[in-house]
Amino acid sequence: MKPSITCCLALVATLGDAAFYDPSSSLPGFKQTFFTAIQGEVIPACIVTPSSASQVAQAISIINQHSCIFAVKSGGHSSVPGASNAPGGDLESARIGTGNRWAKVYAKLEVLNRTVAGGRNSDVGVGGFVLGGGISYVSKRYGWAIDNVRNFQVVLANGSLTNINQASAPDLFFALRGGGNNFGIVTHFEMDIYPQGQIWGGQSFYLMNPAEVSARESYLNITSEPFSLSLWNIKNAVCVSLAKLACKLGYCIDAKSFWQAVQNTVLYEQWDRYSQSDKYAQFVGTLTWSTEIDAYVFHTMLAYTKPVPEPPVFRQFTSLPSFKSSNAIRNLTGFYDEVRGMNERGMRHFWATASFRPSAILLDEIMDIFIQEIEPIRAVKKCRPTIVVQPLDIDELGHSFRRGGNSLGIDVEDVPLIIFSIVLIWADPADDVLMKGAGTRLLQRSIALAKEMNLYHPYIYQNYADISQDVFAGYGKGNREKMRAVQRKYDPEGVFSRLQPGYFKI
Numbered sequence: 001m002k003p004s005i006t007c008c009l010a011l012v013a014t015l016g017d018a019a020f021y022d023p024s025s026s027l028p029g030f031k032q033t034f035f036t037a038i039q040g041e042v043i044p045a046c047i048v049t050p051s052s053a054s055q056v057a058q059a060i061s062i063i064n065q066h067s068c069i070f071a072v073k074s075g076g077h078s079s080v081p082g083a084s085n086a087p088g089g090d091l092e093s094a095r096i097g098t099g100n101r102w103a104k105v106y107a108k109l110e111v112l113n114r115t116v117a118g119g120r121n122s123d124v125g126v127g128g129f130v131l132g133g134g135i136s137y138v139s140k141r142y143g144w145a146i147d148n149v150r151n152f153q154v155v156l157a158n159g160s161l162t163n164i165n166q167a168s169a170p171d172l173f174f175a176l177r178g179g180g181n182n183f184g185i186v187t188h189f190e191m192d193i194y195p196q197g198q199i200w201g202g203q204s205f206y207l208m209n210p211a212e213v214s215a216r217e218s219y220l221n222i223t224s225e226p227f228s229l230s231l232w233n234i235k236n237a238v239c240v241s242l243a244k245l246a247c248k249l250g251y252c253i254d255a256k257s258f259w260q261a262v263q264n265t266v267l268y269e270q271w272d273r274y275s276q277s278d279k280y281a282q283f284v285g286t287l288t289w290s291t292e293i294d295a296y297v298f299h300t301m302l303a304y305t306k307p308v309p310e311p312p313v314f315r316q317f318t319s320l321p322s323f324k325s326s327n328a329i330r331n332l333t334g335f336y337d338e339v340r341g342m343n344e345r346g347m348r349h350f351w352a353t354a355s356f357r358p359s360a361i362l363l364d365e366i367m368d369i370f371i372q373e374i375e376p377i378r379a380v381k382k383c384r385p386t387i388v389v390q391p392l393d394i395d396e397l398g399h400s401f402r403r404g405g406n407s408l409g410i411d412v413e414d415v416p417l418i419i420f421s422i423v424l425i426w427a428d429p430a431d432d433v434l435m436k437g438a439g440t441r442l443l444q445r446s447i448a449l450a451k452e453m454n455l456y457h458p459y460i461y462q463n464y465a466d467i468s469q470d471v472f473a474g475y476g477k478g479n480r481e482k483m484r485a486v487q488r489k490y491d492p493e494g495v496f497s498r499l500q501p502g503y504f505k506i
Contacts, residue, residue, distance in 0.1 A: 008021040015050070018055055019046060031111065103336070120336060129463065130189055132463035133178055134463070137282045150192065166404055171489070180462055181500065197306075200330075202325060207295060208255060210252075262363060277395050281302075300317050348431075352468075355418065356418045357455040358391070377434060377438050381427045386423045408479075409476035
């Protein structure tokens with residue numbers, strides 16, 4: 001343990017609230033108390049705010065005992081680095097409790113100009129996100145969340161609290177990296193953190209041409225009900241008229257252009273013209289039927305983790321005419337919160353996922369399946385069906401291999417992949433069977449089509465999977481058997497399988 005950490009722990013033990021120590025944060029407002037930015041940028045390991053001369057004496061005694069570098073601050077007006085601030089803080093890792101949501105983690109790290117491979121929605125919880133894989137806006141640069149964990153603090157089946165890392169238990173460390181809730185209750189992660197300033201990114205929305213929708217419905221033999229003076233049909237007619245007007249003004253796109261942009265961007269992210277991948281680029285693409293405007297809407301979330309406006313890697317998307325966009329230079333936390341604001345709590349959800357080779361033709365044909373399967377559910381109250389696509393490429397995989405590998409079972413020759421997911425949202429429990437049936441058929445038909453086109457990959461991303469899916473079969477037979485052996489070793493009585501049957505089991 002570093003002398004600074006030992007010293008800080010001793011100061012906290014002796015001085016209590018007069019000593020501030022948090023390895024992943026700084027005392028709120030402390031940086032701003034310095035007159036010069038140069039002084040404020042120095043990160044101390046801990047901060048003592050004594051309220052008496054005796055506390056000063058106690059602090060100095062402890063500092064001397066542990067031979068710690070320190071500084072004394074009054075008003076912090078000096079411009080000399082180290083005059084009233086002392087380096088010693090560890091800005092390479094953070095200890096993060098599993099009970100946190102990412103919003104709280106990001107708030108602490110941003111003041112230090114640091115980030116972590118965490119959730120893209122700041123309302124998401126830390127624990128399940130990391131244990132299931134964890135795709136982040138910085139994953140191309142640093143890997144998925146599981147590949148950024150240095151140490152798991154875990155309560156094992158026998159009740160012991162144990163630190164699990166590559167040195168202490170390499171078998172369990174491997175299994176925890178993608179193993180979900182099968183091996184213990186993780187209480188803390190020690191995760192790598194990284195320098196991060198502003199980014200360019202945001203969300204854009206693209207209206208699908210209603211003439212193309214009508215043409216697709218025609219060759220799919222989808223017929224509309226005869227017009228009647230119901231509120232639904234009146235609203236539908238108004239929305240279609242407005243959509244047609246938007247198209248005349250140049251705000252519509254065709255589906256093939258969007259899916260081609262997805263494929264081309266995945267391949268550009270994989271290799272640019274200099275034969276180097278653009279590690280700063282991350283995107284998510286979606287197609288939603290919007291009940292609010294009775295229209296099909298394409299959508300992108302683009303994140304370029306440098307403050308470079310409209311980088312070339314995203315040109316395929318930014319060249320498309322959007323009717324709404326929030327792309328701008330901004331802080332990552334603002335983007336995470338924007339995504340959180342789009343997700344309404346308290347709704348009913350169906351999620352499912354599969355992995356495919358990148359193909360605009362496949363995605364366009366899946367769209368036809370999507371149109372067919374959502375037709376019977378369009379009148380469901382607050383219905384919002386969506387398909388989501390996002391890339392998995394060599395950069396993300398490379399970080400895993402360099403850090404000893406994880407249990408997911410994806411090899412270099414497997415990438416790039418598209419992680420395809422289905423998200424259906426509705427309000428009334430009476431519609432559960434109808435909605436889940438539509439989601440299941442959409443998943444099964446999409447997988448069957450991908451297999452027919454030889455574009456299917458068995459990997460199933462745990463965090464998006466439906467409970468009917470066999471997640472660990474997608475990890476490969478060898479990895480699954482290895483994980484089962486680890487489970488028998490550390491949980492011979494089956495506490496986390498027999499007594500905790502919920503979620504995905506190996």
